[in-house]
Amino acid sequence: MKTKFYLTCLTILLGFGCAKAQGPTLDYFFNKSTTLPWAKASIYFKSGSQQEIKFFPVNAPDICPFGVCNYTKDVNVEGKVTLLTELITEDQPNSFENQIVLYCFDRNAEEKRWLAKEISQIYKQGATAIILFSHKNEEPFIKIFEDNDLNQINIPIVATDKTNTESILQAAGYEIEEFWQNLKKGKLPSSKALICNFRLWIKGDFERIETPNLTVRYNNDLIKSESIREIVETNNRAQGFIYQLFEPIAPERKAQTVTYFSDYDEKLFYTSHWGKGFAYQGDVFSVFEQSIPTFELAVHEFTHTFFYKNWGGNMSFLSEGVAMYAEAMSIGSSKNNSKTIDYIKKGELLPLKDLVEIEIGEDSKYTQMGYYASGSFVEFLIDTYGQKKFLELWNLVRGWSKVYNKSLNELEKEWHRWLAKTSN
Ligand SMILES: [Zn+2]
Numbered sequence: 001m002k003t004k005f006y007l008t009c010l011t012i013l014l015g016f017g018c019a020k021a022q023g024p025t026l027d028y029f030f031n032k033s034t035t036l037p038w039a040k041a042s043i044y045f046k047s048g049s050q051q052e053i054k055f056f057p058v059n060a061p062d063i064c065p066f067g068v069c070n071y072t073k074d075v076n077v078e079g080k081v082t083l084l085t086e087l088i089t090e091d092q093p094n095s096f097e098n099q100i101v102l103y104c105f106d107r108n109a110e111e112k113r114w115l116a117k118e119i120s121q122i123y124k125q126g127a128t129a130i131i132l133f134s135h136k137n138e139e140p141f142i143k144i145f146e147d148n149d150l151n152q153i154n155i156p157i158v159a160t161d162k163t164n165t166e167s168i169l170q171a172a173g174y175e176i177e178e179f180w181q182n183l184k185k186g187k188l189p190s191s192k193a194l195i196c197n198f199r200l201w202i203k204g205d206f207e208r209i210e211t212p213n214l215t216v217r218y219n220n221d222l223i224k225s226e227s228i229r230e231i232v233e234t235n236n237r238a239q240g241f242i243y244q245l246f247e248p249i250a251p252e253r254k255a256q257t258v259t260y261f262s263d264y265d266e267k268l269f270y271t272s273h274w275g276k277g278f279a280y281q282g283d284v285f286s287v288f289e290q291s292i293p294t295f296e297l298a299v300h301e302f303t304h305t306f307f308y309k310n311w312g313g314n315m316s317f318l319s320e321g322v323a324m325y326a327e328a329m330s331i332g333s334s335k336n337n338s339k340t341i342d343y344i345k346k347g348e349l350l351p352l353k354d355l356v357e358i359e360i361g362e363d364s365k366y367t368q369m370g371y372y373a374s375g376s377f378v379e380f381l382i383d384t385y386g387q388k389k390f391l392e393l394w395n396l397v398r399g400w401s402k403v404y405n406k407s408l409n410e411l412e413k414e415w416h417r418w419l420a421k422t423s424n
Helices: 026-030 115-124 162-171 176-184 225-245 264-271 295-311 316-330 335-345 367-385 387-396 400-404 408-422
Strands: 039-044 050-052 075-084 100-104 129-133 157-159 191-202 207-211 214-218 256-261 277-280 283-287
Touching: 026 264, 039 162, 075 129, 100 115, 100 191, 115 129, 129 162, 129 191, 162 176, 162 191, 207 225, 214 225, 225 295, 225 316, 256 264, 264 283, 295 316, 295 387, 316 335, 316 367, 316 387, 335 367, 335 408, 367 387, 367 408, 387 400, 400 408
Parallel strands: 075 100, 100 129, 129 157, 214 256, 256 283
Antiparallel strands: 039 050, 039 191, 075 191, 207 214, 277 283
16 A cells, blocks of 8 residues: 655556546546535636636645645635746745746656656745646646655645646636647746736645544534544444453554545545545545444454554454454354354355455355354454464464464364354
8 A cells, every 4th residue: 555656757647537436537626617615726817807727636645635734724825826837946945935836847748857846846935836737638647655855845736637727828818729839849938927816725624533542534514523423432432342352462552543525526636546445554534424333343343453553464364353253242242153153054164274265355155154254263262262372373374283282173173162162
Protein backbone atom coordinates (compact mmCIF):
# COMPACT_ATOMS: atom_id res chain seq x y z
CA MET A 1 0.00 0.00 0.00
CA LYS A 2 2.87 2.34 0.77
CA THR A 3 4.22 3.23 -2.62
CA LYS A 4 6.56 6.11 -3.12
CA PHE A 5 5.79 8.21 -6.14
CA TYR A 6 7.52 11.30 -7.25
CA LEU A 7 5.51 13.57 -9.34
CA THR A 8 6.80 13.50 -12.84
CA CYS A 9 4.67 13.04 -15.88
CA LEU A 10 4.31 9.41 -14.85
CA THR A 11 1.89 10.16 -12.06
CA ILE A 12 -0.29 12.34 -14.20
CA LEU A 13 -2.77 9.84 -15.42
CA LEU A 14 -5.24 10.28 -18.18
CA GLY A 15 -8.75 8.95 -18.52
CA PHE A 16 -9.62 6.53 -15.78
CA GLY A 17 -12.11 4.70 -17.94
CA CYS A 18 -12.42 1.80 -15.55
CA ALA A 19 -16.06 0.76 -15.55
CA LYS A 20 -15.82 -1.27 -12.39
CA ALA A 21 -14.18 1.54 -10.47
CA GLN A 22 -16.12 2.52 -7.40
CA GLY A 23 -16.83 6.18 -7.87
CA PRO A 24 -17.46 8.62 -10.72
CA THR A 25 -14.95 9.23 -13.48
CA LEU A 26 -13.09 12.52 -13.56
CA ASP A 27 -15.47 13.84 -16.26
CA TYR A 28 -18.16 13.96 -13.61
CA PHE A 29 -16.19 16.50 -11.59
CA PHE A 30 -15.12 18.58 -14.61
CA ASN A 31 -18.58 18.68 -16.15
CA LYS A 32 -20.00 22.19 -16.14
CA SER A 33 -23.38 21.07 -14.83
CA THR A 34 -22.05 19.16 -11.80
CA THR A 35 -22.31 20.95 -8.48
CA LEU A 36 -20.68 19.79 -5.26
CA PRO A 37 -22.14 20.81 -1.91
CA TRP A 38 -18.63 20.76 -0.40
CA ALA A 39 -16.63 22.72 -3.00
CA LYS A 40 -17.01 25.53 -5.52
CA ALA A 41 -14.85 27.71 -7.72
CA SER A 42 -15.58 30.58 -10.06
CA ILE A 43 -14.02 33.35 -12.05
CA TYR A 44 -15.54 36.77 -11.52
CA PHE A 45 -15.29 40.48 -12.17
CA LYS A 46 -15.92 43.34 -9.79
CA SER A 47 -19.08 44.08 -11.80
CA GLY A 48 -20.65 40.95 -10.34
CA SER A 49 -20.50 38.75 -13.44
CA GLN A 50 -19.13 35.29 -12.80
CA GLN A 51 -18.79 31.78 -14.16
CA GLU A 52 -18.31 28.52 -12.32
CA ILE A 53 -15.08 26.64 -12.88
CA LYS A 54 -14.87 22.91 -12.27
CA PHE A 55 -11.75 21.39 -10.78
CA PHE A 56 -10.37 18.36 -9.02
CA PRO A 57 -8.02 18.73 -6.06
CA VAL A 58 -4.44 17.57 -6.05
CA ASN A 59 -4.32 15.07 -3.22
CA ALA A 60 -1.56 13.58 -1.15
CA PRO A 61 -3.01 10.54 0.68
CA ASP A 62 -1.10 11.28 3.89
CA ILE A 63 -2.24 14.90 4.13
CA CYS A 64 -5.21 14.81 1.75
CA PRO A 65 -6.25 17.82 -0.28
CA PHE A 66 -3.72 20.61 -0.05
CA GLY A 67 -4.97 23.61 1.87
CA VAL A 68 -7.34 21.91 4.31
CA CYS A 69 -4.53 21.31 6.82
CA ASN A 70 -5.41 17.76 7.75
CA TYR A 71 -9.15 18.50 7.81
CA THR A 72 -8.93 21.43 10.21
CA LYS A 73 -9.53 24.35 7.86
CA ASP A 74 -11.86 25.37 5.05
CA VAL A 75 -10.25 26.63 1.88
CA ASN A 76 -11.48 30.16 1.22
CA VAL A 77 -9.37 31.99 -1.29
CA GLU A 78 -10.08 34.78 -3.73
CA GLY A 79 -8.08 37.25 -5.73
CA LYS A 80 -6.22 38.09 -8.89
CA VAL A 81 -5.00 35.36 -11.19
CA THR A 82 -1.51 35.23 -12.62
CA LEU A 83 -0.88 33.04 -15.62
CA LEU A 84 2.43 31.22 -15.42
CA THR A 85 3.76 29.42 -18.48
CA GLU A 86 7.42 28.97 -17.65
CA LEU A 87 9.36 27.46 -14.82
CA ILE A 88 10.12 30.25 -12.45
CA THR A 89 13.46 30.90 -10.86
CA GLU A 90 14.09 30.82 -7.16
CA ASP A 91 15.52 34.34 -6.91
CA GLN A 92 12.16 36.17 -6.95
CA PRO A 93 11.00 35.82 -3.35
CA ASN A 94 7.65 37.62 -3.40
CA SER A 95 6.66 37.57 -7.03
CA PHE A 96 3.30 35.89 -6.44
CA GLU A 97 2.36 37.54 -3.17
CA ASN A 98 -1.42 37.28 -2.66
CA GLN A 99 -1.97 35.89 -6.13
CA ILE A 100 -3.64 32.79 -7.43
CA VAL A 101 -1.28 31.17 -9.87
CA LEU A 102 -2.61 29.44 -12.97
CA TYR A 103 0.25 27.21 -14.04
CA CYS A 104 0.78 25.16 -17.18
CA PHE A 105 2.85 22.38 -15.70
CA ASP A 106 3.79 20.49 -18.84
CA ARG A 107 4.60 23.00 -21.53
CA ASN A 108 8.11 21.60 -21.60
CA ALA A 109 7.09 18.02 -21.05
CA GLU A 110 10.05 16.76 -23.04
CA GLU A 111 12.33 18.09 -20.30
CA LYS A 112 12.68 15.94 -17.23
CA ARG A 113 10.91 17.91 -14.55
CA TRP A 114 9.82 17.51 -11.00
CA LEU A 115 6.45 19.17 -10.54
CA ALA A 116 6.58 18.91 -6.74
CA LYS A 117 9.64 21.15 -6.75
CA GLU A 118 7.95 23.67 -9.02
CA ILE A 119 4.83 23.75 -6.85
CA SER A 120 7.01 24.27 -3.83
CA GLN A 121 8.73 27.22 -5.54
CA ILE A 122 5.45 28.88 -6.46
CA TYR A 123 4.32 28.44 -2.87
CA LYS A 124 7.48 29.98 -1.48
CA GLN A 125 6.96 33.00 -3.72
CA GLY A 126 3.76 33.84 -1.89
CA ALA A 127 0.93 32.36 -3.98
CA THR A 128 -2.35 31.84 -2.13
CA ALA A 129 -3.52 29.00 -4.40
CA ILE A 130 -2.26 27.08 -7.41
CA ILE A 131 -4.42 25.98 -10.33
CA LEU A 132 -2.63 23.50 -12.54
CA PHE A 133 -3.50 22.93 -16.17
CA SER A 134 -2.05 20.86 -18.92
CA HIS A 135 -1.61 21.57 -22.60
CA LYS A 136 -1.32 17.86 -23.33
CA ASN A 137 -3.82 16.02 -21.13
CA GLU A 138 -7.51 16.76 -21.36
CA GLU A 139 -8.03 15.78 -17.72
CA PRO A 140 -4.93 15.85 -15.56
CA PHE A 141 -5.11 13.67 -12.45
CA ILE A 142 -2.37 14.50 -10.00
CA LYS A 143 -1.74 12.51 -6.89
CA ILE A 144 1.33 12.93 -4.74
CA PHE A 145 2.75 10.40 -2.32
CA GLU A 146 5.03 11.42 0.53
CA ASP A 147 7.00 14.25 -0.88
CA ASN A 148 9.15 16.28 1.48
CA ASP A 149 9.03 19.32 -0.78
CA LEU A 150 5.29 19.55 -0.25
CA ASN A 151 4.88 18.61 3.42
CA GLN A 152 4.69 22.20 4.62
CA ILE A 153 2.36 23.51 1.94
CA ASN A 154 -0.87 24.84 3.36
CA ILE A 155 -2.39 26.45 0.28
CA PRO A 156 -4.86 24.71 -2.00
CA ILE A 157 -3.59 23.09 -5.17
CA VAL A 158 -6.17 22.04 -7.74
CA ALA A 159 -6.21 20.96 -11.36
CA THR A 160 -8.62 21.90 -14.13
CA ASP A 161 -9.29 20.15 -17.40
CA LYS A 162 -8.92 21.75 -20.80
CA THR A 163 -12.51 23.04 -21.05
CA ASN A 164 -12.40 24.79 -17.69
CA THR A 165 -8.95 26.17 -18.38
CA GLU A 166 -10.31 27.68 -21.58
CA SER A 167 -13.16 29.30 -19.65
CA ILE A 168 -10.64 31.08 -17.45
CA LEU A 169 -8.57 32.14 -20.45
CA GLN A 170 -11.60 33.41 -22.32
CA ALA A 171 -12.59 35.52 -19.34
CA ALA A 172 -9.09 36.95 -19.47
CA GLY A 173 -9.58 37.87 -23.13
CA TYR A 174 -7.55 35.18 -24.91
CA GLU A 175 -8.44 33.71 -28.28
CA ILE A 176 -8.27 30.02 -27.47
CA GLU A 177 -6.69 28.58 -30.65
CA GLU A 178 -4.12 31.30 -30.71
CA PHE A 179 -3.38 30.81 -27.04
CA TRP A 180 -2.57 27.11 -27.35
CA GLN A 181 -0.42 27.72 -30.41
CA ASN A 182 1.49 30.54 -28.77
CA LEU A 183 1.93 28.49 -25.65
CA LYS A 184 3.35 25.61 -27.64
CA LYS A 185 5.77 27.90 -29.47
CA GLY A 186 6.83 29.55 -26.22
CA LYS A 187 5.60 32.93 -27.46
CA LEU A 188 3.72 33.88 -24.31
CA PRO A 189 5.32 35.82 -21.48
CA SER A 190 6.40 33.51 -18.67
CA SER A 191 4.16 35.30 -16.19
CA LYS A 192 1.22 37.62 -16.76
CA ALA A 193 -1.45 39.15 -14.49
CA LEU A 194 -4.92 38.36 -15.86
CA ILE A 195 -7.84 40.76 -15.74
CA CYS A 196 -10.24 38.31 -14.09
CA ASN A 197 -10.45 37.17 -10.48
CA PHE A 198 -10.82 33.69 -9.06
CA ARG A 199 -12.60 32.39 -6.00
CA LEU A 200 -12.20 28.92 -4.47
CA TRP A 201 -13.99 27.29 -1.60
CA ILE A 202 -13.52 23.75 -0.27
CA LYS A 203 -15.04 22.44 2.91
CA GLY A 204 -12.08 21.23 4.92
CA ASP A 205 -12.90 21.90 8.55
CA PHE A 206 -14.34 18.53 9.43
CA GLU A 207 -16.18 17.70 12.60
CA ARG A 208 -14.20 15.35 14.80
CA ILE A 209 -15.12 13.05 17.61
CA GLU A 210 -12.11 12.14 19.66
CA THR A 211 -11.79 9.37 22.17
CA PRO A 212 -8.47 8.19 23.64
CA ASN A 213 -7.79 5.67 20.89
CA LEU A 214 -10.12 6.64 18.13
CA THR A 215 -10.65 9.85 16.22
CA VAL A 216 -13.46 10.01 13.72
CA ARG A 217 -13.62 12.85 11.19
CA TYR A 218 -16.48 13.72 8.86
CA ASN A 219 -18.27 16.63 7.19
CA ASN A 220 -21.26 17.26 9.41
CA ASP A 221 -23.17 18.96 6.60
CA LEU A 222 -23.23 15.58 4.87
CA ILE A 223 -23.33 12.98 7.65
CA LYS A 224 -25.50 13.19 10.73
CA SER A 225 -23.55 13.47 13.95
CA GLU A 226 -25.88 11.06 15.78
CA SER A 227 -25.04 8.19 13.43
CA ILE A 228 -21.32 8.86 13.80
CA ARG A 229 -21.62 8.99 17.58
CA GLU A 230 -23.28 5.62 17.53
CA ILE A 231 -20.43 4.19 15.45
CA VAL A 232 -17.83 5.70 17.76
CA GLU A 233 -19.62 4.27 20.77
CA THR A 234 -19.82 0.78 19.28
CA ASN A 235 -16.19 0.94 18.12
CA ASN A 236 -15.04 2.07 21.55
CA ARG A 237 -16.85 -0.73 23.30
CA ALA A 238 -15.36 -3.17 20.80
CA GLN A 239 -11.85 -1.82 21.42
CA GLY A 240 -12.37 -2.08 25.18
CA PHE A 241 -13.52 -5.66 24.85
CA ILE A 242 -10.48 -6.62 22.77
CA TYR A 243 -8.00 -5.16 25.27
CA GLN A 244 -9.75 -7.12 27.99
CA LEU A 245 -9.93 -10.36 26.03
CA PHE A 246 -6.28 -10.26 24.98
CA GLU A 247 -5.01 -8.92 28.28
CA PRO A 248 -2.63 -11.90 28.77
CA ILE A 249 -0.65 -10.81 25.70
CA ALA A 250 -1.18 -7.10 26.41
CA PRO A 251 -1.64 -5.57 23.00
CA GLU A 252 -0.43 -2.01 22.91
CA ARG A 253 -3.25 0.48 22.53
CA LYS A 254 -2.92 2.04 19.11
CA ALA A 255 -4.65 5.26 18.24
CA GLN A 256 -6.54 5.26 15.00
CA THR A 257 -8.15 7.91 12.83
CA VAL A 258 -11.08 7.09 10.64
CA THR A 259 -12.35 9.65 8.13
CA TYR A 260 -15.86 8.99 6.90
CA PHE A 261 -17.27 10.31 3.65
CA SER A 262 -20.95 10.44 2.81
CA ASP A 263 -20.54 8.67 -0.54
CA TYR A 264 -18.11 7.49 -3.22
CA ASP A 265 -17.90 10.88 -5.00
CA GLU A 266 -17.00 12.73 -1.82
CA LYS A 267 -14.39 10.16 -0.84
CA LEU A 268 -12.82 10.25 -4.30
CA PHE A 269 -12.66 14.06 -4.28
CA TYR A 270 -10.79 14.17 -0.97
CA THR A 271 -8.55 11.14 -1.39
CA SER A 272 -8.08 10.51 -5.14
CA HIS A 273 -8.91 6.91 -4.32
CA TRP A 274 -11.61 4.92 -6.07
CA GLY A 275 -13.30 2.45 -3.78
CA LYS A 276 -15.17 2.08 -0.55
CA GLY A 277 -12.30 2.35 1.83
CA PHE A 278 -8.57 2.43 2.10
CA ALA A 279 -6.04 2.40 4.87
CA TYR A 280 -2.93 4.49 4.66
CA GLN A 281 -0.30 4.22 7.37
CA GLY A 282 -2.87 3.06 9.89
CA ASP A 283 -5.49 5.70 9.10
CA VAL A 284 -8.68 4.65 7.47
CA PHE A 285 -10.73 6.56 4.87
CA SER A 286 -14.10 5.10 4.29
CA VAL A 287 -17.48 5.58 2.68
CA PHE A 288 -20.03 5.80 5.47
CA GLU A 289 -22.75 3.16 5.43
CA GLN A 290 -26.09 4.04 6.93
CA SER A 291 -26.38 0.72 8.72
CA ILE A 292 -24.49 0.74 12.00
CA PRO A 293 -22.12 -2.20 12.36
CA THR A 294 -23.04 -4.41 15.25
CA PHE A 295 -20.83 -4.79 18.29
CA GLU A 296 -19.57 -8.27 17.36
CA LEU A 297 -18.68 -7.16 13.83
CA ALA A 298 -16.77 -4.19 15.21
CA VAL A 299 -14.92 -6.62 17.51
CA HIS A 300 -14.10 -8.80 14.49
CA GLU A 301 -12.73 -5.91 12.39
CA PHE A 302 -10.79 -4.32 15.24
CA THR A 303 -9.23 -7.68 16.14
CA HIS A 304 -7.78 -7.70 12.63
CA THR A 305 -6.47 -4.14 13.06
CA PHE A 306 -5.04 -4.75 16.51
CA PHE A 307 -3.22 -7.92 15.59
CA TYR A 308 -1.94 -6.30 12.43
CA LYS A 309 -0.74 -3.15 14.19
CA ASN A 310 0.82 -5.00 17.13
CA TRP A 311 2.26 -8.07 15.50
CA GLY A 312 1.87 -7.78 11.74
CA GLY A 313 -0.16 -9.80 9.28
CA ASN A 314 -0.65 -13.55 9.08
CA MET A 315 -2.04 -16.37 7.00
CA SER A 316 -5.76 -16.25 6.37
CA PHE A 317 -6.62 -19.16 8.67
CA LEU A 318 -5.00 -17.64 11.76
CA SER A 319 -6.02 -14.10 10.94
CA GLU A 320 -9.70 -14.91 10.41
CA GLY A 321 -9.51 -17.50 13.17
CA VAL A 322 -8.54 -15.03 15.85
CA ALA A 323 -11.12 -12.49 14.61
CA MET A 324 -13.86 -15.15 14.61
CA TYR A 325 -12.73 -16.26 18.07
CA ALA A 326 -12.92 -12.72 19.48
CA GLU A 327 -16.26 -12.15 17.76
CA ALA A 328 -17.71 -15.29 19.37
CA MET A 329 -16.29 -14.40 22.78
CA SER A 330 -17.79 -10.91 22.60
CA ILE A 331 -21.33 -12.29 22.57
CA GLY A 332 -20.73 -15.61 24.32
CA SER A 333 -21.50 -17.54 21.15
CA SER A 334 -20.48 -21.17 20.56
CA LYS A 335 -21.41 -20.95 16.89
CA ASN A 336 -17.88 -21.58 15.57
CA ASN A 337 -17.76 -24.88 17.46
CA SER A 338 -21.32 -26.04 16.79
CA LYS A 339 -21.01 -25.31 13.04
CA THR A 340 -17.68 -27.16 12.91
CA ILE A 341 -19.27 -30.12 14.70
CA ASP A 342 -22.06 -30.10 12.10
CA TYR A 343 -19.44 -30.34 9.34
CA ILE A 344 -17.76 -33.24 11.16
CA LYS A 345 -21.06 -35.07 11.60
CA LYS A 346 -21.85 -34.70 7.91
CA GLY A 347 -18.35 -35.92 7.07
CA GLU A 348 -17.66 -32.67 5.23
CA LEU A 349 -14.95 -31.08 7.34
CA LEU A 350 -11.67 -30.80 5.44
CA PRO A 351 -8.53 -32.15 7.10
CA LEU A 352 -6.75 -29.47 9.12
CA LYS A 353 -3.78 -29.46 6.72
CA ASP A 354 -6.16 -28.33 3.96
CA LEU A 355 -8.20 -26.01 6.17
CA VAL A 356 -5.16 -23.95 7.08
CA GLU A 357 -4.50 -23.28 3.40
CA ILE A 358 -7.94 -21.81 2.60
CA GLU A 359 -7.95 -18.19 1.54
CA ILE A 360 -10.98 -17.32 3.62
CA GLY A 361 -13.14 -14.71 1.91
CA GLU A 362 -11.77 -15.58 -1.53
CA ASP A 363 -12.34 -19.32 -1.72
CA SER A 364 -15.77 -19.74 -3.28
CA LYS A 365 -16.33 -23.24 -1.94
CA TYR A 366 -14.87 -23.34 1.54
CA THR A 367 -15.05 -19.78 2.83
CA GLN A 368 -17.94 -20.43 5.21
CA MET A 369 -16.32 -23.58 6.56
CA GLY A 370 -13.03 -21.71 6.83
CA TYR A 371 -14.55 -18.98 8.99
CA TYR A 372 -16.16 -21.34 11.51
CA ALA A 373 -13.36 -23.92 11.60
CA SER A 374 -10.64 -21.29 11.98
CA GLY A 375 -12.55 -19.64 14.84
CA SER A 376 -13.07 -23.00 16.52
CA PHE A 377 -9.45 -24.09 16.07
CA VAL A 378 -8.09 -20.82 17.49
CA GLU A 379 -10.44 -21.13 20.45
CA PHE A 380 -9.16 -24.66 21.03
CA LEU A 381 -5.52 -23.49 20.89
CA ILE A 382 -6.12 -20.57 23.26
CA ASP A 383 -8.35 -22.56 25.61
CA THR A 384 -5.85 -25.42 25.82
CA TYR A 385 -2.45 -23.75 25.54
CA GLY A 386 -3.10 -20.08 26.31
CA GLN A 387 -2.65 -16.81 24.45
CA LYS A 388 1.12 -16.53 24.89
CA LYS A 389 1.64 -19.73 22.94
CA PHE A 390 -0.82 -18.50 20.35
CA LEU A 391 1.18 -15.31 19.97
CA GLU A 392 4.32 -17.38 19.45
CA LEU A 393 2.48 -19.23 16.72
CA TRP A 394 1.34 -15.91 15.23
CA ASN A 395 4.92 -14.74 15.05
CA LEU A 396 6.17 -17.99 13.52
CA VAL A 397 3.15 -18.39 11.23
CA ARG A 398 3.41 -22.10 10.43
CA GLY A 399 5.48 -23.18 13.39
CA TRP A 400 2.93 -25.60 14.90
CA SER A 401 5.43 -28.24 15.88
CA LYS A 402 7.92 -25.74 17.23
CA VAL A 403 5.37 -23.95 19.41
CA TYR A 404 3.19 -26.86 20.53
CA ASN A 405 5.65 -29.69 20.13
CA LYS A 406 3.01 -31.53 18.12
CA SER A 407 2.36 -32.23 14.49
CA LEU A 408 -0.63 -30.68 12.77
CA ASN A 409 -2.11 -34.18 12.72
CA GLU A 410 -1.83 -34.55 16.49
CA LEU A 411 -3.25 -31.10 17.05
CA GLU A 412 -6.16 -31.99 14.80
CA LYS A 413 -7.03 -35.06 16.88
CA GLU A 414 -6.81 -33.03 20.09
CA TRP A 415 -9.01 -30.35 18.57
CA HIS A 416 -11.70 -32.87 17.62
CA ARG A 417 -11.60 -34.45 21.11
CA TRP A 418 -11.84 -30.96 22.65
CA LEU A 419 -14.80 -30.21 20.38
CA ALA A 420 -16.59 -33.42 21.43
CA LYS A 421 -16.05 -32.48 25.06
CA THR A 422 -17.18 -28.86 24.73
CA SER A 423 -20.33 -29.82 22.87
CA ASN A 424 -21.50 -32.02 25.73
ZN1 LIG B 1 -12.31 -11.07 9.01
